[in-house]
Amino acid sequence: MSVSDQLMVLVDPVARRHDGESVRIAKDVLSAGATLKVCLPDSPEEFARALARRGSRRPVVVGDDHALLRAVTLLHRDRELATTVLALVPVGGEVSLAKSLGVPTGAVAAARAVLDGAGRRLDLLVDDSDGVVLGGLRIPCGAPAGVAGGGAPGWVRSCRALVRKVRGAGAAPSVAHGGVSGPLRLRVEVDGVTLVDLDRAVETVSVAPGEGLAEVEVRPVSVGAASRMLKARARTVSVSGTDFRYRSDATSVGPVRRRTWVSHPGGWSLTLPPSLAP
Incomplete structure (x- = not known):
């Protein structure tokens, strides 16, 4: 029995609660083609311990996007991400990240991809708090159309003015109401x-792993005519200024005052179907 035929299957508790039938089907398909050690962690701590004790077995996560991110983050922090080929069977409420990465979303197809596919090296971003980004992040910071700038309703402008008065002169902070x-x-x-400085308000900022570099898009607030999207590709991206929150893959982060992301080309490996694997 080769090492590739020995699997450590970590079944996320959310997957067990959300769709126990898909979990059962995935285990049946996997057991038909490999030797399994199945772990049923009930907490993030148990999940981490099981992953750390996998030995030479290939780790297979049965769970949603959050479970995938948890596994990648743990491997990254243990400095084992670059040498580990991770596999995923998406089961749970949110699997859009898995789908965007090329993982089949059906239990049977995904389990067969674990057995028949191969590891493909993918890019990722790592931030200055040791967080990882697999699919991308977005900072939603602009008002809806017709609300930004001078077109804002009176109560919004009054609220912003009051916050500026309390905090002192300077750039207008985010106001939500x-x-x-x-x-x-x-x-x-x-x-x-x-790329854009503090003298120019922005509607959105997005950053995503690209082909070896981070792909950056910034949309400034429009004044009159529609604003032009600013685009760039870089190894390092830093965002600073007013406290901001952002959506990274399947998680919300913040508020933070500054964050820097660094591109890691081919920084991790994910098992994908033969048609997508190299």
Whole structure:
């Protein structure tokens, strides 16, 4: 029996609660083609211990995007991500990240991909708090159309003015009330070069792993005509300024005052179907 035929199957508790039938089907398909050690962790701590004790077995996560991110983060922090080929059978509420990475979303197809597929090296981003980004991140900081700038309703402008008065002069902070958010003023730097500075409010900032570099898009707040999207590719991306929150893959992060992401080309390996594997 080769090492590749020995699997450590970690079944996330959310997957067991959400769709026990798909979990059972995945285990049946996997056991038909490999020797399994199945772990049923009930907490993130048990999940981490099981993954750390996998030995020479290939780790297979049965769970949603959160479970995948948990496994990647643990391997990264143990400095084992670059040498481990991870596999996933998506089961759970949120699997859009898995789908975007090329993992089949059906239990049978995904389990067969674990057995028949091969590891493919993928890019990722690592931030200055040791967090990882697999699919991308987005900072939603602008007001909806017709609300930004001088077109904002009176109560929104009054609220912003009051916050500025309390916090002192300077850039207008984010204001949220009744589902309406005010634009942020952020400095976005790519490889040390300023793409947009604090004198210009922005609607959205997005960063995603690309082909060896991070792909950055910034949409400034429009004044009159529609704003032009600013794009760049870089190894390092830094965002700073007003406290901001962002959505990274399947998690929400923040508020933070500054964050820097570094591109890691081919920084991790994911088992994908033969048609997608190299």
